[in-house]
Amino acid sequence: MTKKLLLTGNAAIATGAKLCNVDYIPAYPITPQTEIIELLSKWINEGGMDAKLVTLESEHSMLSAAGAASVAGVRTFTATSSQGLLYGFEMLYNVAGWRAPFVMANVSRAVAAPMTLEPDHNDVLSARDSGFLQIHSETCQEALDSVIMAYKIAEDSRVRLPAIVNLDGFYLSYTREPVFVPEPQQVSEFLPEFKPVAGYMSAKNPMSVAVAVLDGRAYSYFKYQMHLASLNALKVHEEASRDFAKTFGREYNAVEEFMLQDADYAIVMTNSFTTMAKAAVNELRKAGKKVGLLRIRLVRPFPRRDVAAKLAGKKGVAVLDQNISIGSGGILYPEIQGALYHRNDRPQQIVSFIGGLGGKRISLDEFRHMLSVTETSVKEGAAPLHSVMLFTDKDWGAVKGMLQIAGKEISEVAS
Amino acid sequence: MCRTSPYMGLKGEEPRLLLLCASPKSQYLRGHMSNPSLLAIADDSLLDDSTIDLLADIADKTVILLNTGKSAEQIRSKYGIGHALAVIDLSELASRIIGRNAMASVALAGTIGRMLGLDFNDLRQSLDLELTNIRVGGDELERNIYLAQQAFDLAEPIKLSEGPIQRNGKSAACVELEYQDPKISTCTIVSPGNARTRRVGDWSNFKPIIDLDKCTKCMISFVYCPDSAITIDGDSKYPIVDYGACKGCNICFTESPTKAIFIERRSKE
Numbered sequence: 001m002t003k004k005l006l007l008t009g010n011a012a013i014a015t016g017a018k019l020c021n022v023d024y025i026p027a028y029p030i031t032p033q034t035e036i037i038e039l040l041s042k043w044i045n046e047g048g049m050d051a052k053l054v055t056l057e058s059e060h061s062m063l064s065a066a067g068a069a070s071v072a073g074v075r076t077f078t079a080t081s082s083q084g085l086l087y088g089f090e091m092l093y094n095v096a097g098w099r100a101p102f103v104m105a106n107v108s109r110a111v112a113a114p115m116t117l118e119p120d121h122n123d124v125l126s127a128r129d130s131g132f133l134q135i136h137s138e139t140c141q142e143a144l145d146s147v148i149m150a151y152k153i154a155e156d157s158r159v160r161l162p163a164i165v166n167l168d169g170f171y172l173s174y175t176r177e178p179v180f181v182p183e184p185q186q187v188s189e190f191l192p193e194f195k196p197v198a199g200y201m202s203a204k205n206p207m208s209v210a211v212a213v214l215d216g217r218a219y220s221y222f223k224y225q226m227h228l229a230s231l232n233a234l235k236v237h238e239e240a241s242r243d244f245a246k247t248f249g250r251e252y253n254a255v256e257e258f259m260l261q262d263a264d265y266a267i268v269m270t271n272s273f274t275t276m277a278k279a280a281v282n283e284l285r286k287a288g289k290k291v292g293l294l295r296i297r298l299v300r301p302f303p304r305r306d307v308a309a310k311l312a313g314k315k316g317v318a319v320l321d322q323n324i325s326i327g328s329g330g331i332l333y334p335e336i337q338g339a340l341y342h343r344n345d346r347p348q349q350i351v352s353f354i355g356g357l358g359g360k361r362i363s364l365d366e367f368r369h370m371l372s373v374t375e376t377s378v379k380e381g382a383a384p385l386h387s388v389m390l391f392t393d394k395d396w397g398a399v400k401g402m403l404q405i406a407g408k409e410i411s412e413v414a415s
Numbered sequence: 416m417c418r419t420s421p422y423m424g425l426k427g428e429e430p431r432l433l434l435l436c437a438s439p440k441s442q443y444l445r446g447h448m449s450n451p452s453l454l455a456i457a458d459d460s461l462l463d464d465s466t467i468d469l470l471a472d473i474a475d476k477t478v479i480l481l482n483t484g485k486s487a488e489q490i491r492s493k494y495g496i497g498h499a500l501a502v503i504d505l506s507e508l509a510s511r512i513i514g515r516n517a518m519a520s521v522a523l524a525g526t527i528g529r530m531l532g533l534d535f536n537d538l539r540q541s542l543d544l545e546l547t548n549i550r551v552g553g554d555e556l557e558r559n560i561y562l563a564q565q566a567f568d569l570a571e572p573i574k575l576s577e578g579p580i581q582r583n584g585k586s587a588a589c590v591e592l593e594y595q596d597p598k599i600s601t602c603t604i605v606s607p608g609n610a611r612t613r614r615v616g617d618w619s620n621f622k623p624i625i626d627l628d629k630c631t632k633c634m635i636s637f638v639y640c641p642d643s644a645i646t647i648d649g650d651s652k653y654p655i656v657d658y659g660a661c662k663g664c665n666i667c668f669t670e671s672p673t674k675a676i677f678i679e680r681r682s683k684e
Binding site: 113114170171175272273275276278279282359361363364365366369389390391392393394395396401403405406407408409410 | 442443444445446447465586587588589590591592598599602603604605606609612
């Protein structure tokens with residue numbers, strides 16, 4: 001029988017990896033991810049898990065080891081976060097280019113400087129162009145389930161790319177939620193043992209994988225093959241989603257809608273803060289506002305068609321990026337705009353917001369503000385030129401206090 | 416449905432702030448929780464921490480449970496709390512049953528469990544699982560369960576406020592940030608030594624006392640103190656403890672070669 005346990009997001013991820021019968025785990029610690037590899041290490045040590053865990057000297061080596069094992073046909077798992085992901089950055093493009101279908105959990109933590117341990121998505125989105133598939137989860141349950149789905153999709157020969165399962169630091173990593181833990185038997189049915197077929201290295205079939213310098217023609221060919229493989233993952237994700245629902249009774253689509261169908265206005269978000277937005281949507285609905293929500297779960301490949309289909313016909317769309325591309329604004333905003341531009345029934349206004357940076361709470365007041373700015377944009381036929389930052393007078397009061405302690409002479413800078 | 420989100424612990428080892436939502440249906444709660452039915456505060460030093468501001472977002476009907484050695488009257492008058500308030504010295508109980516470095520979380524679990532009307536056997540099962548997972552076993556496990564039982568027995572079930580959670584306090588207005596000169600807007604600290612404004616000594620449960628009769632002025636405590644809370648007196652050359660900076664780690668107590676340092680629980684000032 002399926003067990004229901006109170007698990008942290010980290011424990012859910014580790015449980016997912018265990019259920020997938022991973023064989024090799026190259027590891028390097030970083031807050032708020034470390035609990036994942038600690039748990040896996042503990043289970044292996046106690047004999048409850050048959051895998052090899054190796055601690056490497058950096059994330060760069062960790063990713064190299066993961067890629068190498070994976071192209072040798074070994075089901076491989078690893079995990080990192082924030083600065084660690086960035087430390088291994090060069091290898092992200094490499095292992096993706098090797099077409100190494102392993103799964104990596106990224107526990108989102110905002111990138112320094114300034115330094116924090118709490119989440120936003122500049123870390124994981126920095127890897128958006130690397131070739132890794134990206135599944136972003138809202139709950140601990142989804143984190144566990146996504147690990148299982150990620151292997152299914154990554155190992156499919158129509159895809160064969162590495163995958164990141166993203167979960168927010170603290171808000172999921174250290175948050176306990178009731179999680180249904182599937183039976184190993186069920187997981188084996190959905191995700192059979194990894195049987196590497198053609199294209200994987202073995203002692204019997206030696207090959208050169210990280211091939212040296214190519215000319216532009218060959219480079220273009222291989223790069224574009226990766227792109228096509230990633231686009232294939234849209235369909236493979238759909239299939240996996242269907243099979244997953246059949247086996248486990250929980251369904252995850254590329255995008256999730258919440259009170260969206262009859263809504264005039266939509267909020268678009270990713271990851272765990274979506275839960276706060278759902279609460280806000282419920283409150284705003286009580287106040288008579290026809291607002292709904294779209295959560296993008298599959299961030300790479302980007303589900304352009306689904307996003308456009310769900311948002312077309314709305315009056316206004318508020319895109320809430322929990323990230324900031326310095327000098328441009330929200331990272332996902334232009335992708336959502338781009339998905340809708342060619343449609344005649346595109347929303348009248350699509351407005352860009354930035355919130356929740358460094359784990360800053362997004363209050364109901366801020367969600368209200370988002371809706372009000374979007375309504376005004378629709379009414380006036382013009383949206384703000386740049387991303388609107390969600391920041392309250394209370395936040396400013398707190399920051400002002402800190403600046404004063406730091407010895408700064410403050411004049412009012414907020415209006 | 417149950418969600419907990421421990422914030423980073425001030426004392427390192429254990430979370431001091433735990434958000435727990437126990438409800439038969441999903442509440443769409445994530446992170447910060449407004450207007451809780453029960454606010455359980457694991458350490459009274461949290462009330463002095465302006466970065467957390469625990470009392471800012473509670474409802475009139477919120478019941479407060481506080482682990483403290485102080486009396487309810489002392490707490491009420493110091494923090495202006497008018498809510499239903501239960502004070503209980505769980506740290507003292509934990510140190511009595513487990514020993515000097517005991518953490519109060521198991522005791523807190525017992526008390527909260529009782530207040531929420533849980534069956535102790537269910538709680539025992541959970542504690543068994545949790546503690547075994549972090550490799551607490553044998554006699555130590557038994558003592559922890561005993562601690563939870565004692566803390567459970569000290570409390571009474573409470574009547575939790577029901578119905579929709581009411582918004583309390585005034586709403587926040589969104590502001591537009593404008594550009595500021597880098598001398599302000601870069602992440603720098605221009606007034607050195609401001610760590611003094613944060614009394615980390617409030618975090619500790621224990622304080623070291625120096626027995627001058629036994630002290631040989633070897634300066635080992637001064638060298639080992641990780642927080643530079645021990646200085647050497649210029650004239651007498653005896654070590655002096657700055658209790659505002661001492662976090663109560665007890666390293667000096669452990670290292671003193673002549674056992675010239677003993678440990679006392681922080682007084683209930």
